[in-house]
Amino acid sequence: MSTGPSAALETPTLDSESPTLLRRITSEGGYAFASMVTRAAAGDARAAEAAKEMAWEQLHSGPWHAVVPIWRDAYSMACLHVAKHHYAAGELKPALGALDMGLIMGGLTLRGDLNLCIEKVNAAFGGIGVSDNREGRQNGQWSKEFDLEKVLRVLPVKSLSCKVMEKKSGLSLEGFLREHLVPGSPVILCDSMTHWPAMNKWNDTNYLKQVAGFRTVPVEVGKNYLSQEWKQELITFSEFLERIISNEYCSANVTYLAQHQLFDQIQELKHDIVIPDYCFAGGGEIKSVNAWFGPPGTVTPLHHDPHHNILAQVVGKKYVRLYPASISEELYPHSESMLSNSSQVDIDDIDEQEFPKVLDLDFIDCILEEGEMLYIPPKWWHYVRSLTTSFSVSFWWSNMVDE
Ligand SMILES: O=C(O)CCC(=O)C(=O)O
Missing domain, CATH: 2.60.120.650 (Cupin)
Known part of the structure; x- marks a missing residue:
């Protein structure tokens, strides 16, 4: 779907916390990630995807409990940048997909921003979803068949x-x-x-x-x-x-x-x-x-x-x-x-x-x-x-x- 969303996605915590988060990420060796995020913030959509990939690799580098927590915030951060680029291009479904990935796999610091953006993307959809009235199913109710x-x-x-x-x-x-x-x-x-x-x-x-x-x-x-x-x-x-x-x-x-x-x-x-x-x-x-x-x-x-x-x-x-x-x-x-x-x-x-x-x-x-x-x-x-x-x-x- 491609529509023309009214304004950019707002991310107040990302905007104010980015320097602190990037400092903590670089102290864990994430220099390349920090450089990609900086490019993403300056408008480079491919850099946003690359940053998301880098953080994803960190999340899968060992058992989940052993992942350094800041990489979860790094992942949410990259998801927000990816979503912003998609949204700006009128690509609502991929924007929503990136935001959900941030919620599912990311840390807690940027959850507020992720939820805020989801609200805005949902609003842009203008009543999401498709209804289902196929044959044999009454008004979309689950079958009550039980023997x-x-x-x-x-x-x-x-x-x-x-x-x-x-x-x-x-x-x-x-x-x-x-x-x-x-x-x-x-x-x-x-x-x-x-x-x-x-x-x-x-x-x-x-x-x-x-x-x-x-x-x-x-x-x-x-x-x-x-x-x-x-x-x-x-x-x-x-x-x-x-x-x-x-x-x-x-x-x-x-x-x-x-x-x-x-x-x-x-x-x-x-x-x-x-x-x-x-x-x-x-x-x-x-x-x-x-x-x-x-x-x-x-x-x-x-x-x-x-x-x-x-x-x-x-x-x-x-x-x-x-x-x-x-x-x-x-x-x-x-x-x-x-x-x-x-x-x-x-x-x-x-x-x-x-x-x-x-x-x-x-x-x-x-x-x-x-x-x-x-x-x-x-x-x-x-x-x-x-x-x-x-x-x-x-x-x-x-x-x-x-x-
Ligand atoms: O509903 C299920 O399949 C499992 C539920 C369960 O294991 C739990 O609630 O702890």
Whole structure:
């Protein structure tokens, strides 16, 4: 698309902080980067791209945690310059793409500028996205098709035959604290998300396309993150929706927008969710809010996390199986430190020779329904499979009562 935007993108923090940032970048050996950015600021579009490439290489020079933090700000800086050049040339989609990359991969210093520019580019689009009224789909609503018999055939053995998850409606904060948070006991919380705007809006693919269609998002492709062929891709939200709608991807190359801080990236979607008060019942502090969005058949293999978690089901249904933290050793955690919170056991295909004890272990499971929130205590093992198109939000938090 090529239109004539009214004025240049404004970047107040970049304008005022550039000298300081460039000094810090050169002190980390980034002389060539600093020279490219200086040329980019003087109007050289190719230098902006080159600076972005240089910073990208630094971000991929080793494990993510080992990247010198200033290179993340350097990356955002270069993305802003690239976006400014595209915007000035009336190239709105590439401008938005560069800004999203800055948000996804960059540091915190220039986030305000990135968001400001995104607002301006969105405004220039004048109502982004394309609506979708193809045959067989009613006004862009997700299909509600669900056949329990069929589903039971794809669920892991023994599913829904053990202890079922407790469900509570209208549970008070005090009740949640006493009966679940402190003892570490899972529960499904009903009727607590009826007021979320997302409950109406996210069932409509036209709405999603409109607010986020041209945005770039990271997705996972493959059976799950433990499988050999698994990879990550960056695609537009529209392309992602298209993959779900066309449903042409089989389980080996299923696309999952998983564990992504989508709501820090796309402000319109952030306004559609509400952090549950339960997260603050014990003096809690939110650690991260993640989106989990995909077609039927996505699997998050058995693993545990260090934080309290509320997994809120906005669209569709998911099967969730939980094993208590106390039986960790019997679930054969991986020995490498990177994967030590994941089990070696494939719950969909348990190897009885290798893991003889697993089939006898008790677990709690459920089908998490639209509008329900599941509390998963810290360190509890969980396996999750989507049964329909599904959009969930997880809230991870830590608590004063834990310390
Ligand atoms: O919904 C999923 O696929 C996984 C959710 C999960 O693992 C989590 O919230 O920690």
